[in-house]
Every structure is written in C-alpha cells, then in structure tokens.
Amino acid sequence: DAGITQSPRHKVTETGTPVTLRCHQTENHRYMYWYRQDPGHGLRLIHYSYGVKDTDKGEVSDGYSVSRSKTEDFLLTLESATSSQTSVYFCAISESPGGELFFGEGSRLTVL
C-alpha cells in the first residue's frame, strides 16, 4: 500500500471555525490532490499540487485553500467552515501527471 496518511480521520466542528486537514505521503510523489466525496457526486477535485509551492484550483475550490511547503505534506484549509463543507475528504497522490492515483483513507468532516 502507498504510504498516505490523512489526519484527522474524523472531525466535528462548528460553522465559522477554521479547519485544517493534513495529507502526508512517504512515496516522494510529485503530484498531490484533494478531493471531496458527496453522495451522488462522485469525487470532485478541490485543489491540486504539482510540486512544492506549486498549487492550483480544481472544480470546487471556493472556500478552500491549500499549501505545500514540503514534498510530503499537502494541507487543506477551510478558513471559515460552513455546513455545505460537510463531506468526506480524500487526498490522492500520483507519480506522474494523469497516472494512477493512490488514495488516503479519507477524513470525515462534519460542520454543525
């Protein structure tokens, strides 16, 4: 199994609070992605990174920001959480662009 760790795995928070989810990899892969999964919507890309300090927006980036200061860590931040951001968040990594994705086990976030 690819070495991908997401933390926290579960979090309950209140509307308006900041939240940071962490993705840590031990594979030294260049590409990292944050997806959210909601019933009936599959996985939707939030943000992605193609190298240290190189990030870009995905299709559902509003309300989210990311940072990648080291190859192994990719952080997803919700500056002010809203109930619409209640979801399961998956981090994925890839060795090459367009290649196979390796997924973490997901982080379940509930915003009350």
Added chain:
Amino acid sequence: AQSVTQPDIHITVSEGASLELRCNYSYGATPYLFWYVQSPGQGLQLLLKYFSGDTLVQGIKGFEAEFKRSQSSFNLRKPSVHWSDAAEYFCAVGSPLNAGKSTFGDGTTLTVKP
C-alpha cells in the same frame, strides 16, 4: 473539458452472474482511463487502467475493461461476481496534460445477492 458519465447509479446481480458496469467519457484526445473500487469506509483502490495499446485491459480481482473509442466507452466487466465484489465503482478519465487532473464519474453501487 473532460467528463465521465456512469449511467447506472445502482446495480444488483446474483452471485456467480456476470457483471458489466458502463462508463462513457468525454475528452478531446486519447484519454487515460481508470476504474477504481471503494469498499465502505475505505479509500479508492485502482482496479485497472488504460493508457494506450491493447484496448482490452485486465485488472485485479478478475476484472477487465474494454476501451471503445468509437463509442467513447470504457465498460468494466467480470464473468462471475463474488459476494466480496459488493462495493462502489468509479470510472475516471485523466490526462498527462494540465497536471494530470482526473475527473470521476458519480459512481455505481454494486449489490450482490446470495
């Protein structure tokens, strides 16, 4: 823009029966195509992938998929389903361009009847 359609939200098959899950994609060039499987509470795991070459690709757990360019399809098949195949299946299209962002279909949930 690339997109993926999985027409079947939910499929039920009997154990031992054959399975076909449909996937249609939209992409301007030859795509990279994937099928992933997700068991409850787990992340996604790659079943198989198509980059180029032979249009019939074999994957893990006895699954195969066929790329049909004329139909923009990449259907997943298995000749005999096992109860452990019950899961959610996602088709995805990727590209070596644009940082390789993959687009996923909405998924098909497979239920296996004993």
